[in-house]
Amino acid sequence: MAGVIQMTARRTTPAALLTRLRDRSPGLAPGLLGGALAAGLGLAAFTVLVILLWISSPYPDSGPGGALHIAAALWLLAHGAELVRTDTLSGVPAPVGVPPLLLLALPVWLLHRAARDAAEGGTDGAGGEAPLVPGRTAWAGVLLGYLAVGAPAALYCAGGVLRPAWQWTVLCVPLVAGLAAGAGVWTAYGRPSGPLERVLGAALPRGVRHLVLGPYGRPGVVVRAAVAGTTVLVGGGALLLVGSLGRHGGEARRAFLRLTEGWSGWLAVLLLCVALVPNAAVWAAAYALGPGFLLGTGTLVTPSSSPPVPPLPPFPLLAAVPDAGAGATSNWAVGALPVTAGLVVGWFAGRGAASSGPAPAPARPGARTAGAAGLAAVLCAALLSVLAAFAGGPLGVATLARFGPVWWQVGAAALVWLVLVAVPTSLAVRAWRRRPPGDGAGDRRPGGGGAMTPLPGDGRDGPHPPRRPRGPASGRWSGGTPFGERDADTAPGEGDPASGARG
Template identity: 30%
Template structure:
């Protein structure tokens, strides 16, 4: 595909990613502006929508409450200004997935670099335009963060998608040179980088799945408390709709909190609070309905949730074990150990990123500290996944083809015949046990010149030893050897011993 066309399509992807994200915020806010607020100032609609979009792309937002609101609610003026930094990760997740898909399409079109640069520049330009046109007295943010953070959330997944697509289809450039370099590595180590990346992808998807299952279980178990908080909010239909949508975009954030809860370190719901399987210590929880999912107390049975990340590591180890390279029928330990340690370390890094993305402030005072901490979560996930990986990736398990099927004897050697084959065809086992090539085959297969074929003429002769056969086969072999008699010297230049009994045997030319 022409590079210009690839660049235009990538730019369109970036435009759609930004437009859909803004529209998801702008549509419900406009509905609330029309139905609920009535004569509200329309000039504040765009800054409010832009602030939510920026917050969803990890940009901290500074909020200043007006004096009239402080006087009406009796809020302490010292708490009038606070920061919102706990991101509704649904926006970032959508942008990242859309960008990754755009990068893959650019790579499959043969212009990965062109598509990545075009899409990233267009998205950065859109982020700049939104930041420059959405200033407001009540909501503010750092301009450089409002430009850089959204641009990175698009550019990094787009680059990963472009590299993945180029790796799959080739690019006649650096990716192909990297693959060629990996191909020149020793056979036991050539597949290690790919196994590590595949393992990290498996553990990441597995941990997200674990978090999703825990969130669903919490919604089912604590549904009554969530409904009670909804009723206590005293909002009309429009307010309930906006509140429900606001909680929905925070659903990925809750999933990451659930991952931290399962791993053990848990998360905080305010300063000096903790929610872990070992115990829950929280004060007054904000009246947000979805926070009703947080258990008021815990039981020791919840400590078994730590087995879920371990099971994720074991599943990844089982999948990777089937793809580890073999050498001479054996699996080298060093490559497998490298894969296990690398996957565990990178999974810990992914856990730290999960904590960074799902940590922040949701209000003034003690609410400035919510979410998991990166260090403890990274350490816990790394160790738990490492144990699971080691169980199946490093254990000396039997491999396919290692016993009874085939035993590698070198590039020029023939394979040993299995015991079952020797049992079914004792004559072949006898011929394989013969020490000299001049012995005559006693089978009824006739050659073209009406003389018994020699063992040396058999192209499919095996090297199976009669020792591998059972007692019945060995008895037949001994009986056959007892019938071997000396062969006259005029039959050929070979030794004086050889088989007899062929119906039409005659001297060899």
């Protein structure tokens, strides 16, 4: 009898098991649920779009099952995974590897929101804000939950006309999910700079590390300059695309009307064109940088040499391909785009070299300013290379085996342009911002960016000494990082509210 009582006392209910699991890994269950919900919502959005187009089509090629297979294939293609088309006239499977970049925005946004919500932890039992969940736990939960839904979707897609290429699926889907979830966790923790500094400090050589993360190193300046340069290049490419479509408006309209019939077909073509606009903007940026882009194997379109374009399918965006004819003034005028991007990168780097904000750091020497501009150019070229790699790909075999820019050529050209323009621009901006106050700048009050003058009745002849930075008076992420560690640039007693010391 005593043994029966002891076994009954040791029996664990399912509720107790769930409570024990939640206590051991706080935040893992919400992360799993959030990741699965993000994948499910993405798949549902693509499914609704494909089903609506299938219902409105007057000549559907397949039943509802075929439409669902296409929706799953589009979801994988949005992550950068390559597909294989099996119903070709020759019987040879043809790859489809040009992912519409606009479709990537939906999975990234859903993953970012899921990871941010999982890391924030919701509310506690009293209705207040719960403490932040450890970053590794939230990130792992969202990633595992997302892949738990994505893997069955990929297996289901394997039975359709568009089948996934497994090597690209296994690589791209976890990569996109991991990066987007990591960005969401980083946002939940207030975007601290400590992890970025540690990553740069571990990855860069000693000389470059001292240049970037020395006593005056500010990696945020480099990142902002690189992002601004990339934005200018891609945004300028979009403007070039719009201008070229305007010059070839009649051809684009004829291609749009010839490609299909009926309002449902026109709507599908219009949605496809809109989804491919970011790809075309990256192609236009590659054209402005010089390497250009490929329209099939052996057909390279550049400002210096535009050979006769082979016969292409009637597609509206292809009507914006620049006209053949080397040396045309309009072709060479696109060189203003990389020059503008270099000026923007140099301006951000030079502006960051001069101190700004309530607690400015000493200005960088000229070598550090030039080094920051050069590193921003390297980072901008790397970002553009990634975009160029995603913006192109194969659309078939033989002549259709390659469409779009060559990523390494685009990166090399962007690096050359940006270094030649951004480095001298950053030095000029730094010199202009550090000019003496008497050179037409007038007297400046404290905080105006120039020499600091004493306040009336202050009793001091010199400039005010800078105040030590204070830590945040409140905040859920003060003194921490997404991975539960203290920020590298915060020592106990300096800007740490828990230490009780004042700045």
